[in-house]
Amino acid sequence: xxxxxxxxxxxxxxxxxxxxxxxxxxxxxxxxxxxxxxxxxxxxxxxxxxxxxxxxxxxxxxxxxxxxxxxxxxxxxxxxxxxxxxxxxxxxxxxxxxxxxxxxxxxxxxxxxxxxxxxxxxxxxxxxxxxxxxxxxxxxxxxxxxxxxxxxxxxxxxxxxxxxxxxxxxxxxxxxxxxxxxxxxxxxxxxxxxxxxxxxxxxxxxxxxxxxxxxxxxxxxxxxxxxxxxxxxxxxxxxxxxxxxxxxxxxxxxxxxxxxxxxxxxxxxxxxxxxxxxxxxxxxxxxxxxxxxxxxxxxxxxxxxxxxxxxxxxxxxxxxxxxxxxxxxxxxxxxxxxxxxxxxxxxxxxxxxxxxxxxxxxxxxxxxxxxxxxxxxxxxxxxxxxxxxxxxxxxxxxxxxxxxxxxxxxxxxxxxxxxxxxxxxxxxxxxxxxxxxxxxxxxxxxxxxxxxxxxxxxxxxxxxxxxxxxxxxxxxxxxxxxxxxxxxxxxxxxxxxxxxxxxxxx
Amino acid sequence: xxxxxxxxxxxxxxxxxxxxxxxxxxxxxxxxxxxxxxxxxxxxxxxxxxxxxxxxxxxxxxxxxxxxxxxxxxxxxxxxxxxxxxxxxxxxxxxxxxxxxxxxxxxxxxxxxxxxxxxxxxxxxxxxxxxxxxxxxxxxxxxxxxxxxxxxxxxxxxxxxxxxxxxxxxxxxxxxxxxxxxxxxxxxx
Numbered sequence: 201x202x203x204x205x206x207x208x209x210x211x212x213x214x215x216x217x218x219x220x221x222x223x224x225x226x227x228x229x230x231x232x233x234x235x236x237x238x239x240x241x242x243x244x245x246x247x248x249x250x251x252x253x254x255x256x257x258x259x260x261x262x263x264x265x266x267x268x269x270x271x272x273x274x275x276x277x278x279x280x281x282x283x284x285x286x287x288x289x290x291x292x293x294x295x296x297x298x299x300x301x302x303x304x305x306x307x308x309x310x311x312x313x314x315x316x317x318x319x320x321x322x323x324x325x326x327x328x329x330x331x332x333x334x335x336x337x338x339x340x341x342x343x344x345x346x347x348x349x350x351x352x353x354x355x356x357x358x359x360x361x362x363x364x365x366x367x368x369x370x371x372x373x374x375x376x377x378x379x380x381x382x383x384x385x386x387x388x389x390x391x392x393x394x395x396x397x398x399x400x401x402x403x404x405x406x407x408x409x410x411x412x413x414x415x416x417x418x419x420x421x422x423x424x425x426x427x428x429x430x431x432x433x434x435x436x437x438x439x440x441x442x443x444x445x446x447x448x449x450x451x452x453x454x455x456x457x458x459x460x461x462x463x464x465x466x467x468x469x470x471x472x473x474x475x476x477x478x479x480x481x482x483x484x485x486x487x488x489x490x491x492x493x494x495x496x497x498x499x500x501x502x503x504x505x506x507x508x509x510x511x512x513x514x515x516x517x518x519x520x521x522x523x524x525x526x527x528x529x530x531x532x533x534x535x536x537x538x539x540x541x542x543x544x545x546x547x548x549x550x551x552x553x554x555x556x557x558x559x560x561x562x563x564x565x566x567x568x569x570x571x572x573x574x575x576x577x578x579x580x581x582x583x584x585x586x587x588x589x590x591x592x593x594x595x596x597x598x599x600x601x602x603x604x605x606x607x608x609x610x611x612x613x614x615x616x617x618x619x620x621x622x623x624x625x626x627x628x629x630x631x632x633x634x635x636x637x638x639x640x641x642x643x644x645x646x647x648x649x650x651x652x653x654x655x656x657x658x659x660x661x662x663x664x665x666x667x668x669x670x671x672x673x674x675x676x677x678x679x680x681x682x683x684x685x686x687x688x689x690x691x692x693x694x695x696x697x698x699x700x701x702x703x704x705x706x
Numbered sequence: 707x708x709x710x711x712x713x714x715x716x717x718x719x720x721x722x723x724x725x726x727x728x729x730x731x732x733x734x735x736x737x738x739x740x741x742x743x744x745x746x747x748x749x750x751x752x753x754x755x756x757x758x759x760x761x762x763x764x765x766x767x768x769x770x771x772x773x774x775x776x777x778x779x780x781x782x783x784x785x786x787x788x789x790x791x792x793x794x795x796x797x798x799x800x801x802x803x804x805x806x807x808x809x810x811x812x813x814x815x816x817x818x819x820x821x822x823x824x825x826x827x828x829x830x831x832x833x834x835x836x837x838x839x840x841x842x843x844x845x846x847x848x849x850x851x852x853x854x855x856x857x858x859x860x861x862x863x864x865x866x867x868x869x870x871x872x873x874x875x876x877x878x879x880x881x882x883x884x885x886x887x888x889x890x891x892x893x894x895x
Contacts, residue, residue, distance in 0.1 A: 371716060372717050376710050379708065379713050380709060382708070406721055408724075410728065411728040412723075414732070414840075418729065418836050422833075427824050429829040429832055429833065495728070495731075555858035
């Protein structure tokens with residue numbers, strides 16, 4: 201069974217040669233790692249860096265939209281920034297952060313000797329990283345969906361394909377670990393709830409990301425041979441845009457439920473009431489897969505005849521509201537477990553709980569977005585939904601690192617900063633999203649930074665959003681700096697790897 | 707351990723099925739939205755999807771379909787032999803699977819050659835090359851799997867049932883996926 205990783209600082213007893221060889225050795229060790237904790241740490245660290253960059257992108261866009269009649273940033277760059285924000289939130293931040301947590305934690309939870317196909321997961325990490333770099337390069341050179349440079353648009357599609365391939369490899373490793381490497385006697389029902397959520401999320405990604413890849417192949421071949429069957433450069437978004445919106449984005453948020461339920465279950469040190477309900481709740485959230493693979497949005501319009509309303513209402517409810525029901529079930533059962541008088545509150549619970557709250561708010565916003573009577577299509581409302589879900593994932597990631605980190609790396613993170621930064625992160629998420637819920641109803645157009653107008657305090661909503669993104673960048677930077685310092689030289693933790701499990705049998 | 711290779715093969719099969727499935731779904735969507743035209747004999751209205759001057763070489767496509775059946779039978783023979791620790795027959799079976807996969811690639815290239823169409827020539831051609839080339843890549847992945855199982859069998863690990871079973875599962879999945887593609891692209895046109 202994998203053991204707690206005792207961190208030790210790199211020491212150099214004599215001269216720069218020893219220091220350089222230790223540094224080179226560390227780099228080489230990370231490049232060729234097959235240890236799941238190391239791979240997980242790489243994924244979480246790099247996605248945290250991308251989270252800071254993404255939040256800065258959001259801040260720039262918010263500031264740019266304060267005054268629609270003037271512009272600070274060039275118009276071409278603005279178009280790329282809007283697209284980059286959507287891509288980065290999902291594929292550079294939320295998905296790899298949750299997968300990194302799964303890679304680090306799941307083998308220890310299920311009692312495996314190692315992550316299944318660890319080198320494949322490591323290769324997946326490099327594919328993902330290289331893909332993100334290619335996508336970033338394409339954005340910097342006027343690529344991306346709707347970009348003006350055709351070759352850079354091709355580069356964007358190739359980069360996105362590599363990102364998807366990388367995420368698929370990592371998901372396969374995680375899912376195989378849960379299914380094939382559990383310790384003897386552990387049935388799937390007895391699997392710790394975070395591992396269950398990691399399994400569900402991984403399988404969901406394995407089912408939906410290839411559908412994106414299929415569309416990318418068609419668009420890439422069509423675009424590379426200068427045909428316009430798929431709408432040329434402008435059509436890229438039409439064919440793969442569904443991967444950047446609801447319900448597809450719910451899939452990357454599935455592990456947030458596992459994080460919350462895991463923290464609550466081990467906090468209470470007692471049997472989780474209606475544990476099977478937790479498993480069902482997590483599974484319900486994965487019904488988003490069915491909506492995603494249709495590659496279309498399920499909307500409802502309440503102004504038609506009763507028959508027409510009913511025909512659109514049933515798929516609308518099924519695809520948009522079933523995942524929400526799953527979140528409510530997990531939240532409800534987690535709060536029920538907290539009624540246990542033996543419950544000992546953990547600072548990590550706060551960001552984890554608030555993270556799920558933000559994801560839920562985004563999901564509810566997503567279902568409102570699909571009611572066509574509100575006329576929210578092509579407004580900033582959709583951007584707010586995306587930010588709520590993805591920043592909710594980041595908050596949950598903060599809670600997870602604060603909770604699982606000491607149990608894996610053997611050193612404590614101080615509770616005060618976790619609590620404070622969790623609350624600040626919550627404030628940042630609300631600031632970065634809620635104003636756009638309001639501005640969406642006021643018809644502020646999406647992906648437009650200049651030459652728009654509507655009645656209302658345009659400057660207020662956009663400056664709040666800019667401030668929210670800037671605050672989130674600060675929160676992520678501070679938290680991961682504190683975590684890095686604590687895991688290297690913090691207080692030795694009294695928690696053990698046994699604390700990774702909840703009591704299944706009482 | 708609960709047969710991790712078989713589980714990975716299951717996931718790989720699902721990924722391949724979703725990939726080709728999504729491409730076929732988009733293909734069908736384009737086909738159903740194509741405008742109507744009159745057939746050359748003036749007898750009926752057809753979807754203007756497959757250009758009139760293009761003929762699908764049905765001998766090659768049907769041969770591919772039948773070759774997949776042989777591939778599946780040989781892959782299952784490898785499992786049967788592996789279960790009995792019979793490395794000679796397991797290696798032979800896997801070798802035949804490899805040969806059939808080479809034949810499949812050869813047949814697909816022959817189809818391209820006989821159709822004589824360019825990828826830029828039209829919407830149908832671009833999408834045709836995209837979906838069939840993706841299928842070709844999936845066959846190449848299966849070939850890699852076969853090579854891995856073959857080398858392990860030759861090296862004496864014929865009793866490694868997990869990997870040989872996983873290989874057989876993937877062969878079945880690829881055959882089923884090709885059957886869907888064959889029906890939609892080559893039969894229904």
